[in-house]
Amino acid sequence: MSGCEPGESVGAFLCQAGQLLRAAGIEGPRMEARLLLAHAMGCRQEDLLRDPRAPVPPSAQAVFRGSLAARARNVPMARLLGHAGFWTLDLLVDGSTLIPRADTETLLEAALDALPERGGVRRVLDLGTGTGAVLLAALSEFQFAFGVGVDREPAAAALARANAARNGLAGRAAFLAGDWSAPLSGRFDLVLSNPPYIESAAIPALMPEVALHEPALALDGGADGLDAYRQLAAAIPGLLAPGGRAVLELGQGQEAGVAALARAAGLRPLECRPDLGGVPRALVLAGP
Incomplete structure (x- = not known):
């Protein structure tokens, strides 16, 4: 050249x-x-x-x-290197999950502020766990908690399990393959989720690293981007312990729609935390 x-x-x-x-x-x-x-x-x-x-x-x-x-x-750099940083963790990545992104760290910031008595958080749930990034980051901060991560993709649950071991958290986390909350019983002090929220028709127009190389199952939120939130809103009231909090990641422009779904299910929106770009990103919910 x-x-x-x-x-x-x-x-x-x-x-x-x-x-x-x-x-x-x-x-x-x-x-x-x-x-x-x-x-x-x-x-x-x-x-x-x-x-x-x-x-x-x-x-x-x-x-x-x-x-x-x-x-x-346009294969993402993290896929080529085989790992990516998130919060204070180093996580293995592969084609079965989304690559963790800095915007998602907003969920952890919101959760830590919503539950300042960290020692009181004993059970954490992550729905759509992917690499395990959000759950493992939460466990690194809520040090008396045990966490459960659920993902529809068995390969993602296996990857999250490997990431727990990689970051010294295998003894405090379990990962299940299942459809949202279907395999679960009991209640949790903190429920976290970064669900699929891209409108189906918008996926081809995303940047090539995402549109061509991220798993469609982890992106596609249905025609209006809210399909996963409808399922989450229905499930979360039965999963939250008294005084517990749920924190959901949002796509751009989804705050009002997701908050309305949450209210209709009996949940109370408390805060919507913006990410570093100013986009409302993490919606904090309380039970009835």
Whole structure:
């Protein structure tokens, strides 16, 4: 590629990779190239910058080229690296679940403020657990609690189980495959959920990393985006312990619709917490 020195050095590979990713429309192409090459070589990004003339081993070249081609096709970076950060955790990711996003951390902030007596929270439920991100982050903060995560996809429940072990929380969490609250009995001090909430017709217009590479089951909220909330509103009153709280993630523009569903089910909306972009993101609910 023009402007790059030929060869098999770190610097040559990074230059060529940056140009390829830029041409593919990837934001921050040089930074992403460094992430992929460091991953392929099993080193830190700082090591690449320290000696740009160092050779790239043939085995790492093959891995790097494969990852680079996939990233140019908009495969998410976290899928290529195999893990993603969330809250204070490092989580394995695969194609069975959504990649955890920073916006979802708003649920944890809202839950911590809604239940300031952390020692009193003993049972936590996460409906649609995915990677287990929300439940495991909650358990890391509510340190006397035991958590249950439910997901319709058995592979997601298995991944969440692995993430609990990865983060030292396996003894305080159980993960079930089932349809929302169907496999559950008992009541919980905190119920959390980041459900599918994208309108079906809007999914093809999402950014390619999401529309093409995230599981449709975890995105599709039905014609109006509210199908999952209807099920949650019906289930949560029977799941909340006295004084308990539920916190639901919302899509943009859904606050009024979800709050109305909650009120109709006998729940009381207490707060809607915005994310860092100012979008109302976490709806806090109390029981009747």
